[in-house]
Amino acid sequence: MRSRIYLDHAATSWPKPESVYRAMDDYARESGAPAGRGSYREAIEVERTIDQTRQAIAQLIEADDPRQILFTYSGTDSLTLAIRGLVKPGDHVITTVCDHNSVLRPLHYLEQQQDVAVTRIGADAEGRILPEDLADSILPNTSLIAMVHASNVTGALQPAAKVGEIARERGIPFLLDAAQTLGHLPVSVRDFQCDMLAAPGHKGLLGPTGTGILYLSEEMSKRLMPVRMGGTGSQSERDQQPETLPDKFESGNLNVPGIVGLHAGLRYIQERGIEEIAEHEGTLTQQLRQGLADLQSIQLYGGDGPSVGVLSLNVQSQEPQETAVLLDQIGSIQARAGFHCAPMMHDSLNTRQLGGTLRLSVGPFNTAQQIQTTLQVLQQIADL
């Protein structure tokens, strides 16, 4: 097996902790039981693991009650539930140009088809909004503020605490898309005063794809309509969706091997400590950012403000797709090229013409040596 330098953590985490692989394989071979639907020993054991996973997430994000944590298919699935479960025809929704298509596309649809008005707050050259712009755009019928916590293009952290404060003051539900932050740095629904928080399970949380989570405040869990309805293993004698949590929102079989892997990922994060992970990734990002600033012919986007370990660049006027292929060919360095499903960001960065950016994103197992090699290979590509 070749030695990969994996710098695509903004897409998904790899490698996972060894315990994640083992837990998933052990579950598949030895248990295989589905969630919430059996009375035999393995089924009861699975139920316990799922409960523990809910507890671990609740603890990580400082939620009051594990039942406020829902398991979904993906971050996108969580956002669909949050947005389509809440927004009604005639409503006004605020989002930002920094947001991902997982927020922008459902809102575009609601705007076109369901008489929903959408305001998209602009960003500065680093890819960061101003909270006052957001406050100024609130209307009497604003029913939701949906904002990404950190840009998946530049890594810029948005002023989430300030936005949460504004939302709470004005009584507007605040949905935070923590796809690029949860598991990478401390994220607290209490500190950010958010009513809903969506994230995939396979990025910072180190689980596999096919997992997502949604936190709902008590009020939101009552107000939201489920999108997916069906069997819940509870109240099965009735053909009505149950109102109890989490069943109201968890119809159909859960991705149990995925949740078992996520459980192991969360334990790894608990043991290593979220602060330690944030510091490790912050140091590597700093090394990468400084190294890139020193390189000739590299255009680095974003700036020195608060950010996560995600950054975008272009090598002269080379198409980012070509740079990505060269990185893989020369150094087995795995990065991502294109628009990163965040189309509006590229107007802020002026990168639409070139086909987007080359994105590098670090994770908990990257090393200073890998960053050094990456900088050398990028220099080599720039010199070609």
Added chain:
Amino acid sequence: MRSRIYLDHAATSWPKPESVYRAMDDYARESGAPAGRGSYREAIEVERTIDQTRQAIAQLIEADDPRQILFTYSGTDSLTLAIRGLVKPGDHVITTVCDHNSVLRPLHYLEQQQDVAVTRIGADAEGRILPEDLADSILPNTSLIAMVHASNVTGALQPAAKVGEIARERGIPFLLDAAQTLGHLPVSVRDFQCDMLAAPGHKGLLGPTGTGILYLSEEMSKRLMPVRMGGTGSQSERDQQPETLPDKFESGNLNVPGIVGLHAGLRYIQERGIEEIAEHEGTLTQQLRQGLADLQSIQLYGGDGPSVGVLSLNVQSQEPQETAVLLDQIGSIQARAGFHCAPMMHDSLNTRQLGGTLRLSVGPFNTAQQIQTTLQVLQQIADL
């Protein structure tokens, strides 16, 4: 590890073929790449596996084009997309009392909240509908016929080909829920003339939970609105959902380890042959059914008509939950007790009062010896 007699295949398949475990673990450790979003070698390889999985499913169900196969979170997720993507306020929908809550609950919601009328066709004592009842219930505004292919309580096969013929003649979209049949016996969208077919990936198809599939005819793929919208890795420069297949309906990261496992499950089915699996499971079901008929004090539901390897029983007036616990304690036999998320069936079977039924369901790795042991333990429980 204790020796389990697993007879809960109607809930999920276990064990999986060894190749499923290996493929999932190899992917997790050595690749880890997400679908459709990368230009490095592992990402391209993943894309190929996903394409092959689509092809294998298309071949299995005799669909014209692999792009008509969508990957979803679960059978329930597939049904949500089919039902909510198609049905509009003011429509009339036909389903049956044999259907699962994954069909009944979304329809109940549409009935209560969106001015949709729903007709539920009754079943005979075996749990089978009459096609003429269904034909008689068609109204000018009927926009969907949604029917389970085989009851997950009695295993009774519904007259799918006849219903498909009626639906095609009357120009009404026909959605078949193949949760209990796909991978267990030949299922052809051509023979059944169905416009949509939904199934989980983890039952007969031998993949893991967290996977589902939906087949859409060309017309349905145009008419259906996606429920989940977001990043597709395609047309990422636009904040509008793409219209191309399968991207229109596959927003967010797919469950790649799940699809990799599903791919291995499908290869197992191809190699062993669907007819051979159907015959194996049919023989075991016959053995079980005959053995139960000979036992004192066992009430067996359903009848001798065409069925899959799923059957329901009760031991005298014992609550089925108690029977399930005893089966596990005495013989490590894993069955399912309760309503099986099919509430209306229990009025047809008159099993509501007792708390439903005890369900036994066979799979491709069960043996005649296991069935023999199960019959002995059931006799023992009846004699307690």
